[in-house]
Amino acid sequence: MDEEREAESGISLGDIWRAVKRRIWIVLAITVGLTLIVSLVFGLAINPRAVEYRLRFHIVFPTGSVRYPDGSPFSEREIISPEFLEEAKNSGEEFAGLDINRMIKDGAITLGAEKQEDGDTVYTLTVKAQQFGNPDSAEKFLRAAAQVPVNHIVANAQTLNYKLDVEVFENASFEEKIGLLSELKRTLLAACDGWIDLYGATYPVADRMLGNYRSELYVVFGESTKKDLESESERNGYSGLDLSSHDLLKDAVDARRTVLAEEYKLNEKIIAELEKTAVSYAKFAAVTPEEDLRITFGPSGNMDVEEMKAHYKKRNAQIDYQIGVTAEGEHGVLTVPNVEKYVARLSEQFGELQTAAETVARVSSSIYAKNTDVGFLMRAAEKNGGINIAVVVVGSLVLSFLLAAIVAVAIESRKKSKSAQIEQESEQKE
Numbered sequence: 001m002d003e004e005r006e007a008e009s010g011i012s013l014g015d016i017w018r019a020v021k022r023r024i025w026i027v028l029a030i031t032v033g034l035t036l037i038v039s040l041v042f043g044l045a046i047n048p049r050a051v052e053y054r055l056r057f058h059i060v061f062p063t064g065s066v067r068y069p070d071g072s073p074f075s076e077r078e079i080i081s082p083e084f085l086e087e088a089k090n091s092g093e094e095f096a097g098l099d100i101n102r103m104i105k106d107g108a109i110t111l112g113a114e115k116q117e118d119g120d121t122v123y124t125l126t127v128k129a130q131q132f133g134n135p136d137s138a139e140k141f142l143r144a145a146a147q148v149p150v151n152h153i154v155a156n157a158q159t160l161n162y163k164l165d166v167e168v169f170e171n172a173s174f175e176e177k178i179g180l181l182s183e184l185k186r187t188l189l190a191a192c193d194g195w196i197d198l199y200g201a202t203y204p205v206a207d208r209m210l211g212n213y214r215s216e217l218y219v220v221f222g223e224s225t226k227k228d229l230e231s232e233s234e235r236n237g238y239s240g241l242d243l244s245s246h247d248l249l250k251d252a253v254d255a256r257r258t259v260l261a262e263e264y265k266l267n268e269k270i271i272a273e274l275e276k277t278a279v280s281y282a283k284f285a286a287v288t289p290e291e292d293l294r295i296t297f298g299p300s301g302n303m304d305v306e307e308m309k310a311h312y313k314k315r316n317a318q319i320d321y322q323i324g325v326t327a328e329g330e331h332g333v334l335t336v337p338n339v340e341k342y343v344a345r346l347s348e349q350f351g352e353l354q355t356a357a358e359t360v361a362r363v364s365s366s367i368y369a370k371n372t373d374v375g376f377l378m379r380a381a382e383k384n385g386g387i388n389i390a391v392v393v394v395g396s397l398v399l400s401f402l403l404a405a406i407v408a409v410a411i412e413s414r415k416k417s418k419s420a421q422i423e424q425e426s427e428q429k430e
Helices: 002-009 013-022 024-050 076-080 082-089 100-106 135-157 166-171 174-199 210-218 223-236 249-276 281-287 305-323 336-371 389-429
Strands: 052-060 109-115 121-128 373-376 382-384
Touching (some): 024 389, 076 082, 076 109, 076 121, 076 135, 100 121, 121 135, 135 336, 135 373, 166 174, 174 223, 174 336, 210 336, 223 305, 223 336, 249 305, 249 336
Antiparallel strands (some): 052 382
């Protein structure tokens, strides 16, 4: 019964097997050739367009704030910016053929960001396999691209500058100079305190601990030095020097002494007037500059004569101390040599604080270099999409063999038909 069915079908499994054995080299050639072609097409053309490699990571900021050291915000878009990706490309010769702008335009590289409950951000960087010759190359590029932002953060820290602008300081008045120094001192202490809050006073930086740096900074331009400079300026009349309007210090001192001498004479007139009688506010205002009306008037509109006299006498005593109005052969304390010494003291404090500012910047830069990093959340880049090449090879091998078998059978059938035709023609001739 089975033989009849096979006869009816026209070809049996035995016929197929015999055809394959007879044409084994043709079958092998077709099978191997087609398998190779299909595998190459999938491996080099189809699969790379569908396969992606991705890597998950997060960036560790030393301060916990997603900002550059100079305070500017860090944006996740920078990671796949042309500038950052070009830097990743330049990290290895194997990436020389990459067209970064084309990759960005074609969406061959993308970035995802996921905010975590602890405030951290996990990034997922994905690239198309077709951009790279092999998986190792793709993973190296992903790791290089993740490292670039860290490099920029560390480089930004190296540009930190807490120092005062020299020109601004030089053109400031004495009161402004002291204010600038005070503000710089507060800024530097705040920077040290911020690092100590994060890492502790015993955290080592170079050859010292953070607490050591803070202690050394604390004594620079100390509170007593600041008060002493303020007191000397006020006591000796330096506070009124207009240094910005004079090229020479002597000219500024002479101008200030002239103003104080005129004030002294005016105060003498006021004191003489007060000696005569009680003076009403209106009468007194006629001979007194408005800024000098510092005494409180009573309900009657009159002032306390003795209090006013004491005020102006005290002021004239101060002026006399500053410019030596009554002392023969003396010129008071408001002299060029004294002012030069005072300027030298301010300059000394300025230099010490500038040095301290360099130290704080160096400490901050070191902390950023040591504690800024990229943390990879995957041991290796993950492959997504495409078809496993082993499956492709096995599948193409099977299909190629079946196709080769069909070809072998076709050849054998054609050969049999031709033989049968020749036999039939021979019989007809006989």
